[in-house]
Amino acid sequence: MNNNIRDIEEALGVILPGAYSSFLLQEQLPGDHFINDLLTLYGTDSLLERNTTYQVQHYLPAYISIGDDSGGQAILLHCNDSDEKVYLTGYGALDTGSMEVIGNSFSTWSQEGYPLEVLREAPDVLAFRASETYQLRTAYQEIHRALTQLEKAKATGMDLKTYLTQKRALQQQIKDFEIQHAGKKYRV
Template sequence: MIRTELYSKAWVMELYEPATVGEIQQVEQELQIVLPKVYRELLCVSNGVLGNLATLYSTEDLVEMNKTYEVQIFAPGYVSVGNDNGGYHLLMKAEQEAVHFQLVSDGYGVPNENDVTDYFLSWLNSDEGNPWRNE
């Protein structure tokens, strides 16, 4: 579960007002996906996160970025929940019980075993916020 300790992480530069249930449901309807429960929980704490090494998308950005990068076409079954501020997306399976992300280049297809993978909550609760930490 995502708690308010997120406010004390050194890598977190900015948090926002929580998303509403309606905003989260709108994302799922527009993208025709299911957001992972852990990401839904994050959105209920902060509607997006600006970090020094990664950005996690707000409900509005989820729709815009997934449509812009055609994630559901090039990586069906996945959703981009953020990026590393430099050309890589944080993809999660578009499944309620998904618990990890894969760091995949902008020119990606379906993620593979060579992509950097980490458990979303462990990474989120780390003190560094570096999506490359388990490379």
């Protein structure tokens, strides 16, 4: 098994992270390890093949894919022991901006039962949420949600005068918003 790990490291041009390397040595996993119906950890027999097929080291030179979620997303580790996080990203989006953190370290992640819940969103997602486009979409959707709530209130017995007054005010807000933000991307 130890030679197999060295062969994988040499072929991929990386050094497997310490905790993950220890895991492979301890578990003696030549074949894939199916954690549940979603999560597969690659065994030493397929680790090289999967990383080569998906060109992981081409797009993310300092990372290794150690498994997948059976839905096209890679489970990744950084090959530098100072970054112990476990990452999740789509095989079609192998870049650091798209990587979400699902574990603070391989050891902790495995002890917790290999959860796939996102602990920290990808930098690109966070940047989008801070963008003007996202802020405008959110504001526009809030006005439309208020209009939907008003329609529900009318259906449950709101008096007609109150309904019409509030509806006109919301329609005016929508019109003002559209004029103020003409030419900007806020509609989905």
